[in-house]
Amino acid sequence: MTTTADFSRFSLNTATTKKWTLQEAVEGCVRAGIPSIAPWRDRVAEIGTDSAAALIKDAGLRVSSLCRGGFLTAADVDGQEAALADNRAAIIEAETLGTTELFMVVGGLAPGEKxxxxxxxxMTDRLAELVPFAAEHGIRLVLEPLHPMYAADRALISTLGQALDLAAPYPTNVVGVAVDTFHVWWDPQLQEQIMRAGAESRIASYQICDFNMPIAADALLSRGMMGDGVIDFATITAWVREAGYTGDIEVEIFNQAIWDADGNEVLATAKNRYAELVFPHA
Amino acid sequence: MTTTADFSRFSLNTATTKKWTLQEAVEGCVRAGIPSIAPWRDRVAEIGTDSAAALIKDAGLRVSSLCRGGFLTAADVDGQEAALADNRAAIIEAETLGTTELFMVVGGLAPGEKxxxxxxxxMTDRLAELVPFAAEHGIRLVLEPLHPMYAADRALISTLGQALDLAAPYPTNVVGVAVDTFHVWWDPQLQEQIMRAGAESRIASYQICDFNMPIAADALLSRGMMGDGVIDFATITAWVREAGYTGDIEVEIFNQAIWDADGNEVLATAKNRYAELVFPHA
Structure with a gap:
């Protein structure tokens, strides 16, 4: 199958190859014929945003998104101002890197809060405060619903429908939503909300990785290589296609065994699984 | 606070005191002044349903529910027939025990299925097949939405709204829904769906336990004593009250530390937390 697959929409989210520096990830993509990359900010910060932008551009890659802004839910004024400052910085970084898409993991409860x-x-108030700055810089804030197991500590957006409700007041080129298979596969409203997201022109990213069972002891690391878990990529990918999404498809996997493996082998496996499970339906 | 609390709606779900036999749990409830019990079928089976019914009745307790039927999603005919037979047996057991409420954990994907x-x-088809038998025996099948982290292996009902949609075709005294704080606290539609459940006369049970963070290494054991986790019992309990629910409130906790503790101390703590966090809002 791999021989007939087209990888022109394949993007490496650098969390998948966590050991790699940004330069190593860029070189890995070039070696593997992967045209697009979604860097995390920590790896960008190591070399500086301008250098990161040049590195990626010189390698001929495009940037599908920047991961990530968010964590908007601080309860105290200092925390709120720090969050806004950090997100404004992320918006500038995204602009410098040449992507329009900034992922937003919106944050959970404040410490001790119920x-x-x-x-x-x-969360809603901080988003409203960020929107004008994002619009000025041509950046779309990509609201990412996270699996409800992360509601307390990472993201109070738990469903695609909720993300769309939150996005609704804003222009479609300033606030969008992400469809990440790991986070949304279980949602009984998934098909309906993907179609809604398409109809409302909100789909800013399609991220793929599997949901491994049993859930890892560190729940954050249950993301798996496509095909290793319970997700029906054919069906969800077809829904995303039917909803009109034609952008990059990011592979983003947090998984200790994958992090411990050789990055080139991880990319080779990801390409094979993409070719088999995702590409025919995308 | 405990001095003014009223425990007339407090029910011990026997999973909370997992080490106890049914007889020990009944005796523990009597000692603690707890008027209601929700036995699990394994502890009932150890002494036989008739003996269990007599034991509970002689102790002056009522049975708030039987846990549990379900696991309806087998893909093969033998598995489906076995599931129906087991659920018919559970319906008879519930009737014998003198409760009208049979919890249904509906099951997840079949092995290897995506x-x-x-x-x-x-799941929908098997429920339809069970409803007439439940109706004949005066038993309500209580559809329990489980937290989405259990969608793959335990319950493909992940939200209260989905449970209500599934219940809609059936009489309210034959198919109901459960509100279990652990499973639903994160749901952005929670208030709306609790109100809907009340308006549709479907609330068959209110179960309480907290959502502990971080998630336990065995994800099934992240249920916590009320007050130990992130759940806002005041708000959810008030919603359930506003929706018109006046039945028993079951304490159901799967947690290794609680299982390892002395059952009497667990009941004492549960009563204190109920008095402080739940009773004032119920």
């Missing part, structure tokens, strides 16, 4: 309704209110 | 849409279809 009032999820209030926390969601702060 | 087609969640097909699996949900089998």
């Amino acid at each position: 009032d999820i309704v209030a926390a969601r209110g702060r | 087609d969640i849409v097909a699996a949900r279809g089998r």
Whole structure:
């Protein structure tokens, strides 16, 4: 199957090859014939945003997104100002890197907090404050629903429908949503909300990785290589296609065994699985 | 606070005191002044349903529910017939025990399966087949949405809204839904769906336990004592009250440290936390 696959929409999210520096990831993509990359900010910061932008551009790669902004839910004024400052910096970094898409992991409850309704209110308020700055810089804030197991500590957006509701007041080129198979595969409203996201022109990214069972002891690391878990990539990919998405497809896997493996082998496996499970339906 | 609390709606789900036999749990409830119990079938089976019914009745306790039927999603005919037979047995057991409420953990994907849409279809079909038998015996099948982290292996019902949609074709005294704080606290539609459940007369049980962070290495054991995790019991309990629910409130906790503790101390702590966090809002 790999011989007939086309990797023109394949993007490496650098979290997948966590051991690699940005330069190593760029070189890995070039070796593997992968045309697109989604860097994480920590790897960008190591060499500086301008150098990172030049590195990626000189290698002939495009940037599918920057991961990530967010964590908007601080309860105290200092925390809120710090969050806004960090997100404004991320917007500038995204612009410098030449991508329009900035992933937003919106944050969870404040330490010790139990009032999820209030926390969601702060998330909504901070988003409203960031939107004008993002718009000025031509950046789209990509709201990412995370699996509900991360609601307390990472993201109070748990479903695609909720992300779309939150995005609704804003222009489609300033606030979008992500479809990440790991986070949304279980949602009984998934097909309906993917179609809605398409109809509302909100799909800013399609990220793929599997949901491994049993859940890893560190719940954050249950993301798996496509095909290793329970996700039906054919069906979800077809829904995303039917919803009109034609952009890059990012492979983003947090998994200790994959992090421990050789990055080139990880890319080779990811390409094979993409060719087999995703490309025919995309 | 405990001095003013009323425990007339407090029910011990026997999973909370996992080490105890049914007789020990009944005796523990009597000692603690707990009027209601929700036995698991394995502890009932150890002494036989008739003996269990007599034991509970003689102790002056009522049975708030039987846990549990379900696991309806087998893909093969033998598995489907076995599931129906087991659920019919559970219905008879519930009737014998003198409860009208049989919890249903509906089951996940079949082994190796990835087609969640097909699996949900089998769940729907098996439920339809069970409803007449439940109705004949005066038993309500209580559809329990489980946290999405259990979608693959335990329950393809992940939200209260989905459970209500599934229940909709059936009489309210034959198919109901459960609100278990652990499973639903994260749901952005929670208030709306609890109100809907009340308006549709479907709330068959309110179960309480906390969502502990970080998630336990065995994800099934992240249930915590009320107050130890991130859940806002005041708000959710008030919603359940506003929705019109006046039945028993079951404490159901799967947690290794709680299982390792002395059962009497667990009940004492649960009563204190109930008095502090739940009773004032119920």
